[in-house]
Amino acid sequence: MSMDEEAINSVKEYFDSIAQNAVDVVYGAIGSDTTFAEFMDAVSLKINQFSSELVASEVLNLSPGIIENFNGGDGLYTDDVQEIIDNEGIADIDDDLD
Secondary structure: OOHHHHHHHHHHHHHHHHHHHHHHHHHHHOOOOOOHHHHHHHHHHHHHHHHHHHHHHHOOOOOHHHHHHHHHHOOOOHHHHHHHHHOOOOOOOOOOOO
C-alpha cells in the first residue's frame, strides 16, 4: 500500500472524531458576529489541519514535537504532509521549524 493510500485510510478511519474536534474547537472560538461562512471556512481548515497532523503522526511517524513546531508553531498542513509523502516519507524539516 502506498503512503497516499495509508494516509487516506487513516483519515477515513478517524474522520468522525476529526470533524467533531474541528467543530468543537471552532465553535469555542466564535463570537456573536461570526457568519456561517466564516464558521464553515474555519471548520474546513481545522479538519485539514487535524487530518494532516494525524497522518504525520500515524503514517509518517513524526514526533509530536516536530508536528507542533512545524510552520513556526502553527503545526502541519495538507501541503506539508503531501510534500513529505511525495519525498517517500522524508521530511525536510529544518526550514519548516523556524
